[in-house]
Amino acid sequence: MSDIILKAENISKQYRLGLVGTGTISHDLNRWWHKIRGKEDPYLKIGESNDRSTKGSSEYVWALQDINFNLHRGEVLGIIGKNGAGKSTLLKILSKVTTPTVGEIKTKGRIASLLEVGTGFHGEMTGKENIYLNGAILGMTKKEISSKIDEIIEFSGCQRYIDTPVKRYSSGMTVRLAFAVAAFLEPEILVIDEVLAVGDAEFQKKAIGKMQDISKGEGRTVIFVSHNMAAVKNLCTRGIVLEHGKVVFTGNQNESVDYYLSNSISNIPLNDRKDRVGNKNIIVKAISFFNKNGDSISQAISGEYLRVRLHIQKNRPVDFSKLFVGIAFLDNQEKKVVSFLSDEMGSDFSYVADNNYIDLMIPEFLLRSAVYNLTFMITEGSTRSTDALDVLENAAEITVLEGDYWNTGKTNRAGDFAIIPATYESKL
Amino acid sequence: MKKNDSEWLYTISPKKSLINLNFVEIWRYRDLLLLFVKRDIITLYKQTVLGPLWYFIQPLFTSVIFTLIFNNIANIDTGNGIPPFLFNLIGITTWNYFSTCLTGTSDTFKSNQNIFSKVYFPRVITPLSGVLSNVIKFGVQLLVFILFYIYFYISLVDTQMTARPNEYIALLPFVILLMALLGLGLGMVISSMTTKYRDLSFLVGFGVQLLMYASAVMYPLSLIEEKVRNGSIPEIAGYLVAYNPMSTIIELMRYITLSTGEFSLFNLAYTTIICVLIFLIGLIIFNRTEKSFIDTV
Structure with missing residues (x-):
């Protein structure tokens, strides 16, 4: 077993809701009064778990509760x-920006955190000056930066502008420069928050490649937070899933991603929708999505299997063999990107007479990453x-995450249009 | 294999010790300190026409105004052979150093919120860098004072200009250190409090202005004592000025550069103790705040 480089024990963090500032003095005084009498903090025990959608009674919530995990050297x-x-x-606790309310984290290595790229950039200073400043903020010494400055500048691709004040940069260039600095950090433990979601596609590819080098090639220990499931699958060796401030799953990266996707919101209640059109002889009372393992999901991965299920409620007898079903996915501009029309496809729905759902099986869901209706x-x-019988627009929403359809290790670019199976001929 | 706890490099926990100023860590971030100073210096007057000239303009104009109002109109006597302009210039330059240290430090948490919420480094670096870049500014302004001193010295040489620097000028670095400690200390207390209670930031704005009048900047300390003696100023106001560490510091600055006013080792010792005390209190409060201020700011 490789040795443990970081250990989190019972990490909990409490936040106060509502308007901070009203009544803080009285709470502070009360807290202090309990403390000098040697009693427990009166506000520590009343917190509830942090569920955004339900209204709690307490003013205090636990943003994190009893987080425990170990991090081994070289693990991502x-x-x-x-x-x-x-x-x-x-991440904020790990990077020492704030402290936990309860619990502690022990570490054997220096932690550098990248919660944002370009922290402390000053618009009036040149690119080069900012590299030094930003590097130092991230914990590098001037000597370290000097020894890498050429590589950093080259990686950023901003050679021409390096002596120009950063305020004259385009936002993309600023981000490139900032990421370049971060990419050359060499701490024992690196904490990264979604910084990959920046820059244009080309630079993202470069960034992910660099990340892979860092984690695989150089054997660095990395903690990585992302919504990009493809990136998690690609880069990480282990995953933990958080829900309402608690760890609900720990496992390898693929299991974690699957667990997360299958436990996201599903079965959207359609019963209450008033904008239906049709005679309602049968209605769709719910729509759910499944992956190839049959797990219910609300986020699909581009290029992977997707099953759409319409749950049917039969109100009056219907001749199911004459049924026509059309399902379409629309982009965020309400434009149809793909439709599945049963008459074209020659589908037969006789089976629905004995069942309560209509299933659409899509072996490869080839829409690129976006949110579709x-x-x-x-x-x-x-x-x-x-x-x-029943027509409903925007009946369900599905988030499609970036996938790796071509199996090249590179995630497919986002955008609400499709991928079509093809190859570039290698010879004619 | 069970590893024992002594191998851990450090621990992140809610525990707060009284002072856990990690000097090793601050030393490791020394480059950051210098880069912050460099940033402050090179970006201050970017895109201004007069640039660093602003360093000179502000104390000069203020001195001229003060000389007009306090010496020519209000007839405050700066002592025999001491040009009132020089008297005011050194007072204002000194006061400016202290007040920029104080206001800069008192804004630490609020104005660096963005950086502090994203990345960790010893927070005390930020106010320290402010104090250091102010030293440079102060140094430049002292040069202006020297130039004017030479001018007055030459033009008044055959009259009665008796103002001379004396051997106590060696105390200059110490005096600067005292002011830095005082400004840092007060500033750190205020900045820590303002993370939760914003009221204080309003106080600082005019509080510093008011404090200037109680710090013997535009009048000699002896004048206050005299006024208290003849009853035209209430005794409490006299104490306020006399025991204000900044009055001693400014009086001391005038003493070592112009040989005017009074100087006693007792006053110096008293001021030193107060400054160090305030600095330590500030440091303790600052340290307690920096760990979790981001939740309350």
């Missing part, structure tokens, strides 16, 4: 979770919407 740990699961709070239409005997 991915932390995944929905917005508000506590990922950033955990699903619209469906069910009619009987014709394809005109005037004969509709």
Whole structure:
């Protein structure tokens, strides 16, 4: 077993909700009064777990609760979770920006954190001066930076502008420069928060490549937080899934990503929707998505298997053999990007008479990473919407994450359009 | 294989010790300190027409105004053979150093919120760098004082200009250190409090202005004593000025550069103790705040 370089024990973090500033003095005084009498902090115990959507009674919430994990030398740990699961709070604690309310983290190496690229950049200073400043903020010494300055400048691709004040840079150039500095950090433990989601596609590729070098080639220990599941799968060797401030899953990177995707919100309640069109002889009461293992998901990966299930509620008898079903995915500009029309496809829905769902199986979901809306239409005997049983626009939403369709180790670029199977001929 | 705890490099925990100023760590970040100083210096007057000339303009104009108001209109006597302009110039230059240290430090957490919320380095680096870059500014302003001293010396040589620097000028670095400690200390207390209670930042703005009037900047300390003696100033105000460490420092600066005013080792010792004390208190409070200020700011 490789040795443990970092150990987190019972990390918990409490935050106060509402308007900080009203009543803080009285709480502070109360806290202090309990403390001098040797009693426990009165506000520590009343916190609730941090679920954004339900309204709690307490003013205090636990953003993190009892986080325990070990990090081995050379390991790349991915932390995944929905917005508000506590990922950033955990990173802030790891990078010493704030302290945990309870618990402690012990470490054997220096931690450098990249919660943002370009921290401390000053617009009036030149690119070179900013490299020094930013590097020093991140914990490098001037000597270290000087020895790498040429590599950094080259990696950033900003040679021509290096003696120009950064305020004259385009935002993309600033980001490149900032990432270049960060890429040459050499701490024992590196903490990274989604900084990969910057720059243009070309630079992202470069950045991910550099990240791979850091984690694989140089055997650095890395803690990595991202929403980019493809990147997590690619870069990490282990993953933990956070939900409402608690660790709900620990395992290798693939298991963690699968766990996360299958446990995201699914089964959107459609029952309450009032904008349906049709005679409602049958209606779709819910829509769910599944991956190839049959797990319910709300986020699909581009290029991978996807099953769409319409859960049917039968109100009046319907001739299912004459059923027409159309399912379409729309981009965020309400434009159809792909549709699946059962008459074209020659589908037969007789089986639905004995079942309560209609399944659409997509062996390779070839839309690129974006958020898509699903619209469906069910009619009987014709394809005109005037004969509709049930039609609902924007009935469900699915987030498609970047995948690696071509199996090249490079994630496919995002964008709400499709990939079509093809190859460039290697010879004619 | 069970490793024992002594092998851990460091621990992140909510525990707060009274002072855990890690000097080794600060030393490791010395390059950052210097780069911050460099940043402050080169970016201060970027895109201004007069550039570093602003260093000179502000104390000069203030001295001229002070000389007009306090010496020509209000008839404050700066002593025999001491040109009032020089008297004011050294007072204002000294005061400026202290007040920029104080206001700069008191803003530490608020104005560096963005950096502090993203990356860790010993927070005390930031106010330290401010104090250091102010020393450079102070040095430049002292040059201006020297130039004017020479001018007055030459033009008044056959009249009665008796102002001379004396051997206590060797105390100059020590006096600067005292001011830095005082400004840092007060500033760190205020900056720590303002993370939670913003009220204080309003106080600093005019508080520093008011403090200037209580720090013997535009009048000699002896004048206050005299006024208290003849009853035209309440005794409490006299104490306020006399026991204000900044009055002693400014009086001392005038003493070592112009040989005017009074100087006693007792006062110096008293001021030193106060400055060090305030600095330590500031450091303790600052240290307690820096760990979790980001949650309350």
